[in-house]
Amino acid sequence: MQEPAADGAAQFCDQCGEPAATAGHERCAVRRSLEPPRFCPQCARRMVVQVDPFGWQARCSRHGETHS
């Protein structure tokens, strides 16, 4: 999962979009090394993600862009 934002608000799993505090994110943790984030950690919206050969950019319509 991405590092929490400065206000400490990583409330959702960036892989499955479910609340980060709940159990059952073992597969998400494994997947994360080879997957870009798909869900905004702040609001769980699906993000528009562009992968390029050497990185990724992810954009949440509400919380803006993050990148590798």
Place this chain on the structure above:
Amino acid sequence: MSISTTSTSDRAGNPAAGDILATARGQVLERGEGLTREQVLQVLQLPDESLDDLLALAHDVRMRWCGPEVEVEGIISLKTGGCPEDCHFCSQSGLFASPVRAAWLDVPMLVEAAKQTAKTGATEFCIVAAVRGPDERLMNQVAAGVAAIKDAVDINVACSLGMLSEDQVTRLAEMGVHRYNHNLETARSYFTNVVTTHTWEERWETLRLVREAGMEVCCGGIVGMGESLEQRAEFAAQLAELTPDEVPLNFLNPRPGTPFGDLEQMSGPDALRTVAAFRLAMPRTVLRFAGGREITLGDLGARQGLLGGINAVIVGNYLTTLGRPAESDIDLLGELQMPIKALNETL
């Protein structure tokens, strides 16, 4: 299981390892004639104990008929997601509940990705779009992108834009696209288990048009989608019949939300046997390690594959997932004393 050239079958009734390996040594290594469908099946049925011998033979075949060079490629998604087709392995189909959202890449970002790819020593840069076939908007975007890349970067440009009309094939050739990727994906007999929105024959027709237009043909697929070993051998034989310039070999990476999302990953030994079998079926082709190798084979798999028949790699990330760092593969090639194929040596 010990290797014997005199035994004829094991307890399961499968041909003995020594028989098919000895046959392959004479037929493929010495004469350069690929294995038949039935022979490929025998290779796929070899026990794990024979794997090292099989990989060594596949490596010898690759070195004899292709040489030590490795072709390095980067790929990028120009248009991601929202595809109307139902390829059951694909997270970019708009028909499945996949988390992948539609996205378009602009030309400056495309050129930047090509520049970064070229810096690794790669000679190939493939532009991919998740579509049934290109519409006019996409063709114009590709034309602008290819022209901008050719102005800025010394690298071969390939495309993968789905099924093409004759006119579109001609236009891509005129743009200077030197190779076109269109995978048959799986054996003809298994295709309807994987895709229902178009046919295997439609894909074959696009490949025929590509070859007629003088572009190089890149055609492979994905293994580990539930096909039988017989169907995997059938697929290798059908690819061999096509005589593609390049065969990208993917291993299923089950994607969340797709019909194949819950399939088990292929085992490492099965994946390596498949690599070697495809090399023995197509001794002269560019056989490329493509998607899924990281999760199927791990870091060790890159080395085993390159010493087991592979002579091309995709470096860096894939279309929607991440790959090994490009430096890891480039360093490995140096360690294995396998030079990166230079631009003037490409087909």
